[in-house]
Amino acid sequence: MKTxxxxxxxxxxxxxxxxxLCQHSVGPDECCFKFFRFPVDQNRISSYFMTDSRCSLTAVVLIGKRGRNICVDPSQPWVKxxxxxxxxxxx
Incomplete structure (x- = not known):
């Protein structure tokens, strides 16, 4: 019984x-799982950043002037x- x-x-x-231990793991802060497909007006975007290399999709995150984040495909010409x-x- 004691055993x-x-x-x-x-x-x-x-x-x-x-x-x-799992709650304190180090991983990417933000990843994208699907892309916004339509072109965005560049005047509505204030900055951007690339997702971490540990994310499953390489993406550009566009940050709008109102603070909205939009995940887009970096291979698209309009994103470039x-x-x-x-x-x-x-x-």
Whole structure:
């Protein structure tokens, strides 16, 4: 009987420890899982950033002047135009 209780206590301890360790894992802050398909007016965008390389999709996140984030495909020509425009006008 004591062996079963000790085994149960060890299993409970291992479960609690793994839960705590998983909550403090380091991973990407923001990833995109689907893209906005339609072109966006570059005058409505204030900045952009690339998603982390650990994300499943490589994406550009456009940040609107009202604070809205839009995930877009970096291979699209209109996205490249916006990022180039923002790069030129950021200084």
């Amino acid at each position: 079963a209780n000790i085994l149960l206590l060890c299993m409970l301890g291992a479960t609690l420890l793994s839960t705590v 135009n916006i990022t180039d425009y923002l790069d030129r006008n950021s200084f």
